[in-house]
Amino acid sequence: MADYRVKIAGVEFENPIIAASGSYGFGREYGQFYSLDEIGGVSVKGLTLKPREGNDAPRIAETPMGILNSVGLQNPGVDYFLAQELPFLKQFKTKVIANIAGNTIEEYCRMAEKISDSAVDMIEMNISCPNVKEGGVAFGVCPATVEEITRAVRQYAKKPLIVKLSPNVTDITETARAAEAGGADAVSLINTLTGMAIDIHTRRPILHNNIGGLSGPAVKPVAVRMVWQVRQAVNIPIIGMGGISSGEDAVEFLLAGANAVAVGTHHFVDPMAAVRVMEGIKNYMNAYHIERVCDLTGAVQPY
Amino acid sequence: MKTMIGTVAYHREIVPGIFDMGIDCGEAANAAQAGQFVNILCEGGDALLRRPISVCDAEGNLLRIVYEVKGKGTTLLSKYQVGQSVNFLGPLGHGFDTASAGEKPLVIGGGIGTYPLLLLTKKLNNANVFLGFRDKNRLTLLDEFERIANTKAATDDGSFGYHGLVTDLVKTHLEQHGGSMIYACGPKPMLKAVQALAAQYGVPSRLSMEERMGCGIGACLVCACKTKAADGQVHQSHVCCDGPVFDGKTIVFD
Ligand SMILES: Cc1cc2nc3c(=O)[nH]c(=O)nc-3n(C[C@H](O)[C@H](O)[C@H](O)COP(=O)(O)OP(=O)(O)OC[C@H]3O[C@@H](n4cnc5c(N)ncnc54)[C@H](O)[C@@H]3O)c2cc1C
Numbered sequence: 001m002a003d004y005r006v007k008i009a010g011v012e013f014e015n016p017i018i019a020a021s022g023s024y025g026f027g028r029e030y031g032q033f034y035s036l037d038e039i040g041g042v043s044v045k046g047l048t049l050k051p052r053e054g055n056d057a058p059r060i061a062e063t064p065m066g067i068l069n070s071v072g073l074q075n076p077g078v079d080y081f082l083a084q085e086l087p088f089l090k091q092f093k094t095k096v097i098a099n100i101a102g103n104t105i106e107e108y109c110r111m112a113e114k115i116s117d118s119a120v121d122m123i124e125m126n127i128s129c130p131n132v133k134e135g136g137v138a139f140g141v142c143p144a145t146v147e148e149i150t151r152a153v154r155q156y157a158k159k160p161l162i163v164k165l166s167p168n169v170t171d172i173t174e175t176a177r178a179a180e181a182g183g184a185d186a187v188s189l190i191n192t193l194t195g196m197a198i199d200i201h202t203r204r205p206i207l208h209n210n211i212g213g214l215s216g217p218a219v220k221p222v223a224v225r226m227v228w229q230v231r232q233a234v235n236i237p238i239i240g241m242g243g244i245s246s247g248e249d250a251v252e253f254l255l256a257g258a259n260a261v262a263v264g265t266h267h268f269v270d271p272m273a274a275v276r277v278m279e280g281i282k283n284y285m286n287a288y289h290i291e292r293v294c295d296l297t298g299a300v301q302p303y
Numbered sequence: 304m305k306t307m308i309g310t311v312a313y314h315r316e317i318v319p320g321i322f323d324m325g326i327d328c329g330e331a332a333n334a335a336q337a338g339q340f341v342n343i344l345c346e347g348g349d350a351l352l353r354r355p356i357s358v359c360d361a362e363g364n365l366l367r368i369v370y371e372v373k374g375k376g377t378t379l380l381s382k383y384q385v386g387q388s389v390n391f392l393g394p395l396g397h398g399f400d401t402a403s404a405g406e407k408p409l410v411i412g413g414g415i416g417t418y419p420l421l422l423l424t425k426k427l428n429n430a431n432v433f434l435g436f437r438d439k440n441r442l443t444l445l446d447e448f449e450r451i452a453n454t455k456a457a458t459d460d461g462s463f464g465y466h467g468l469v470t471d472l473v474k475t476h477l478e479q480h481g482g483s484m485i486y487a488c489g490p491k492p493m494l495k496a497v498q499a500l501a502a503q504y505g506v507p508s509r510l511s512m513e514e515r516m517g518c519g520i521g522a523c524l525v526c527a528c529k530t531k532a533a534d535g536q537v538h539q540s541h542v543c544c545d546g547p548v549f550d551g552k553t554i555v556f557d
């Protein structure tokens with residue numbers, strides 16, 4: 001019997017598949033298609049201290065093998081999540097990752113504090129969301145602020161802390177190192193790449209926010225490259241994501257150095273995406289007689 | 304819930320660029336309510352997301368959709384052959400509540416928004432139907448509506464029926480006969496005008512909204528539509544799961 005479990009910062013996941021934040025709500029919708037016991041973890045929709053309505057529509061545009069989104073962090077707020085949504089998720093074996101976003105360091109700390117007293121398994125700090133004009137980007141792109149905010153939140157977080165890295169930087173290993181130096185227990189990458197699409201007939205951007213975040217198959221090679229570079233730069237675990245739509249894609253991320261992987265955009269194409277990606281990993285392990293999924297992590301043999 | 308696999312039972316181009324497809328999908332067809340939609344995977348090319356298309360009609364095991372070819376996805380769909388499988392989710396969303404139709408319901412459609420009104424009109428047996436088209440080359444399903452309800456048509460260029468906006472016809476009708484409920488689907492400017500007419504004549508309304516979608520089931524939050532709650536607060540609701548049909552007075556148009 002092969003072993004699909006992975007351990008990240010002391011938290012044991014049944015398998016390395018995590019639902020990526022923002023693609024999966026709070027698990028209820030895709031939970032109608034299969035039991036949430038079947039996936040290792042769920043990173044919930046990005047939470048803010050107060051409820052947020054998000055941006056005006058259109059919030060999505062399809063681009064070649066990808067999508068741009070500009071949801072703008074619409075969410076019911078961290079208190080509502082803890083009271084109304086968390087109990088649903090905790091019925092399952094899946095590990096719950098609270099994804100948080102703030103406008104100030106204090107907001108991140110307040111949220112980490114609130115979540116620390118709950119049944120959430122891990123906290124994922126989104127310092128890279130490109131949609132919120134007030135901040136997001138500023139925290140995520142400068143190594144010094146990444147370290148500062150990680151150190152600050154680390155003090156309030158009584159749960160393992162994941163820092164989600166932005167790909168919109170010149171050298172992602174710098175922000176990864178900064179997160180590790182600040183006390184992050186793990187990093188996740190990549191968040192969306194900033195992009196734009198224009199309707200040439202109306203001469204207006206498709207997204208009401210003008211710009212948005214690119215995800216889906218189009219970003220996969222960039223994401224794999226970044227995971228590989230970050231693997232060589234830090235010692236903490238990595239959750240890899242960006243365009244995963246099959247078991248083969250997931251294995252690529254594991255080989256590049258990821259300890260677990262997340263699936264986002266592909267849920268919209270196939271509601272069974274997470275389960276199918278896991279099946280694909282199992283098939284690969286069978287074919288190559290691999291006993292433990294964790295043996296794949298970082299096993300790429302570069303030239 | 305699960306992904307549905309149906310089979311193309313028939314597929315024809317009813318006017319240039321507009322297709323009528325029957326999907327044999329067993330039980331799922333029975334469950335369909337007027338105003339609901341299916342989220343179709345358009346296979347055979349590189350259209351990534353599913354495309355939302357309204358249920359036009361449902362009879363026995365057949366789910367009927369009518370769609371206009373716009374871009375990548377609908378072009379791929381138009382190539383589907385009889386017997387080919389169709390991968391879709393649904394029927395999804397909240398449709399039209401026919402229970403509150405009352406004695407004198409009005410059904411108002413514009414362009415691609417006329418398709419979902421066929422099943423609705425069938426369910427109501429006393430509707431007055433008003434349909435707006437760009438020109439006479441775009442007239443679709445008109446004969447089918449005429450067979451089941453008192454139907455009036457308008458075209459933007461006057462090439463068929465009333466020359467002008469469908470809402471002009473509606474205004475005249477409300478003026479003379481009043482109404483108990485207004486059901487509408489069509490482009491935003493038309494819906495906005497319908498909302499204003501509904502308010503002016505004190506008739507409740509149900510408006511079917513359209514927005515670009517991702518998941519189609521309430522998980523990704525991209526299909527936002529501004530609505531006003533009872534307390535006057537404006538929220539971003541979601542077309543795929545809170546709609547596509549909303550109580551007209553709650554919609555906030557820009
Ligand atoms: C609830 C609902 C019901 C609909 N019912 C029908 C119907 O019965 N018949 C019909 O012809 N059309 C209907 N539409 C519109 C239809 O979904 C779009 O025309 C179609 O998605 C265009 O796809 P495309 O690949 O041809 O165009 P592309 O321009 O290549 O599409 C690119 C992306 O934009 C999205 N998009 C483009 N135009 C629209 C639009 N007007 N509304 C929503 N998304 C859009 C597509 O879904 C896709 O994600 C409906 C839309 C919604 C939201």
Ligand SMILES: Cc1cc2nc3c(=O)[nH]c(=O)nc-3n(C[C@H](O)[C@H](O)[C@H](O)COP(=O)(O)O)c2cc1C
Nearest residue numbers: 020021022046069126190191215216242243264265
């Ligand atoms: C609609 C949508 C909403 C998202 N919202 C969030 C969010 O709230 N917080 C976050 O950290 N990432 C968010 N993301 C980014 C994803 O979690 C993920 O990092 C990215 O989409 C790459 O993975 P994918 O290509 O598999 O989608 C969102 C992505 C999408 C498509």
Ligand code: FES
Nearest residue numbers: 517519521524543
């Ligand atoms: S399309 Fe995903 S929430 Fe409506």
